Amino acid sequence: MSAQRARSPSRFALPGLLLCATALAGCNQEKAAAPPVQPQVQVSVVVLHPQPVAITAELPGRVSANLVAEVRPQVNGIIKSRLFKEGSEVKTGDVLYEIDPAPYQATLDSAVAAQQKAEAAVANAQIRANRYQELFQRNAGSRQDMDDANATLAQAQADVASAKANVETARINLAYTKVTAPIDGRIDKSALTPGALVTANQATALTTIRKLEPINVDVTQSSTNLLRFRDDIASGKLRFTGLNVAVKLKLDTGTEYNQSGKLEFAEANIDPTTGTFSVRAEFPNPDRILLPGMFVRAVIQEGVAENSFLLPQRGVGRNTKGEATGKFVGPDGKVEERVLATRRNIGNNWLVDSGVKDGEQLIVEGGQLVRSGQTVTVSEVSIDEATGELKSANRRAEASPSTVKN
Incomplete structure (x- = not known):
């Protein structure tokens, strides 16, 4: 039991x-x-401030010589010698070719002799006219004889004037046997060699000289952009920078030309076929880097947009309607997504007209991980303007406690 x-x-x-x-x-x-404790998402932001923004237009252009001179002979003859180095720099008045001067020297000598003969005839006619003048005054000669003597004198004087003109013509033609450079510049190759026969004002140029310092760049601009530019100035969105507008160049290699140019003129008519007009800029070219025919990109400063915001492109997206949007972190640490009114891109930034206030924080990294209304932790960074990439973190700040309380 x-x-x-x-x-x-x-x-x-x-x-x-x-x-x-x-x-x-x-x-x-x-x-x-009990829900698990989750950390907040950390995002990188840039603080936006208004600033004056230079508005530029990047346009295709082609380099052209400042001056172009095609060298042609002005007399007939055989080229005796070529006196320049092809591809070199020449100065105005430099002798380029020499045409055989012998026949033109003979023509000049003949013209000089004819002038001397005419001048001798004038002296004889002058003596005869004086004699008949005295006889007429003493009533010993007739008026007819005096008039004939004066006419002979006038004819002899006219012959002298004609002879002088022939001498000058012969002297000019003899000088034309030395073909000289009409302008300063770089000379091309020679089209003809010594021994070739040339004729006055022939169709084929002997060579071509191009002035490369300074040099011109011709760019095309659309009439639509011109009208929009004028409207922005009239509405106050743009402040025109003045008549001496600076122009920069980008070469085919992607590098920027180390000299700044200035606008010279814009055409006063629009091409009815393309709807464009030409603008010419002039650039210094001391090193002869720019050559006629080169294609370049001209960056023309059109004006200055005052109190504008530049938003990094990496912080701007698109919604389903195709509108530009950006995600911002408000004072309470919560994400807010809004539509932006972008005007144009400038480098790696968007120029925004509205939808942004001074001091606001735009999310530039981590925005795809958050949604509107979500509380986040922010880290302020800066953007490399050349590449658009994050450059450095300026400071770190927490918008709210690091954990979420339920």
């Missing part, structure tokens, strides 16, 4: 075990119901 009591469980032990099991189950359910 006593042994049976020892082996049977106590009537008070079973309820105690059930109570402990129930308590443990309740604790496990309470732990399962």
Whole structure:
């Protein structure tokens, strides 16, 4: 009897075990119901401030020489010698070719002799006219004889004038046997060699000289951009920078030309076929880097947009309607997405007219991980203007506590 009591469980032990099991189950359910503690998403932001922005237009252009002169002979003859080095720089008046001068020298000598003969005839006619004048005054000669003597004198004087003109013509033609450079510049190759026969004002140029310092760049601009530019100035969005507008060049290699140019003029008519007009800029070219015919990109400063915002392109996206949008972090640390009114891109930035205020924080990294209304932790960074990439972190700041309380 006593042994049976020892082996049977106590009537008070079973309820105690059930109570402990129930308590443990309740604790496990309470732990399962509690949400896990999650850290906030960290995003990188830039602080936006208004600033004056130079508005530029990048347009295709072609380099052209400042002056171009095609060298042609002005007399007939055989080229005796070429006196320049092809591809070199020449100055105005430098002798380039020499045409055989012998026939022109002979013509000049003949003209000089004819002038001397005419001058001698004038002297004889003058003496005769004076003699008949005296005879007429003494009533010893007739008026007819005096008039004939004066006419002969006038004819002789006219012959002298004609002879002088012939001498001058012969002298000019002799000078033309030395073909000289009409302008300063770089000379091309020679089209003809010594021994070639040339004719006056022939169609084939002997060579061409191009003035490369300074040099011109002709660019085309659309009439639509011109009208928009004028409207922006009239509405106050743009402040015109003045008549001496600076122009920069980008070469085919992608590098920027190390000299700045200035606008010279714009055409006063629009091409009816293309709807464009030409603008010419002039650039210094001391090292002869720019050569006629080269294609370049001209960056023309059109004006200055005052109190404008530049938003990095990496912080601007598009919604389903194609509108530009940006995500901002408000003072309460929550994300806000809004539509932006972008005007144009400038480098790696968007020029925005509205939708932004001074001091606002634009998310430039991590924006794809957050949504509107979400609380985030921000880290302020700066952007490399040349590449558009994050350059450095200026400071770190927490918009709210690092954990979320339920």
